[in-house]
Amino acid sequence: MANTKNTSQDSQEPQESQESRSEDDNRTAAHRPRPMEVLREARAQFAELTGLTAESVTSFEQTEDGWSLEVEVLELARVPDTMSLMASYLVELDPEGQLTGYRRLRRYERGRADAHRSGGR
Numbered sequence: 001m002a003n004t005k006n007t008s009q010d011s012q013e014p015q016e017s018q019e020s021r022s023e024d025d026n027r028t029a030a031h032r033p034r035p036m037e038v039l040r041e042a043r044a045q046f047a048e049l050t051g052l053t054a055e056s057v058t059s060f061e062q063t064e065d066g067w068s069l070e071v072e073v074l075e076l077a078r079v080p081d082t083m084s085l086m087a088s089y090l091v092e093l094d095p096e097g098q099l100t101g102y103r104r105l106r107r108y109e110r111g112r113a114d115a116h117r118s119g120g121r
Contacts, residue, residue, distance in 0.1 A: 031096075035060070038067050038097040045099040046071060046091055058088070066100065067093040075107065082111035 033041070043054045054071040061068055069091050076085035086109070091102045 033097040038093060041097045042069055042091055042093055042099060046102060066095045067097065084110045086110050
C-alpha cells in the first residue's frame with residue numbers, strides 16, 4: 001500500500017507544478033505593461049533623464065529585448081520657430097518598460113525635411 005501512496009503522490013506533483021507554472025504565466029501576463037503605458041512611462045523617464053520633452057513619438061515597436069521608440073524633441077528654441085533645432089532620439093526599454101538607454105540619431109532645423117532616400121525611407 002505504501003507503494004501505491006508514493007505513486008499517487010508522484011502523479012500529483014507534476015500536475016501541481018503545471019498549475020503553478022500556469023499561475024506564474026498568468027501573473028506575468030497580468031504585469032506585462034500595455035503599449036500605451038510603455039509609451040507614457042518612456043516619455044516621462046526620458047524627460048527626467050535629459051530635461052527634454054518629447055514632442056512626438058515617430059516610431060514604436062516591441063523588440064526581442066523589450067521596446068524601442070524614436071522620439072522627436074526640441075533641443076534649442078529660436079525665432080522664427082522654423083529655425084529651432086530639433087533632434088531625434090532612439091530610446092530603448094526593457095520588457096517591463098524601464099528605460100535602458102537612449103542616443104541621439106540626428107539633429108536638424110524644424111522646417112527641414114529629410115533628403116530623399118532610395119526605397120522610400
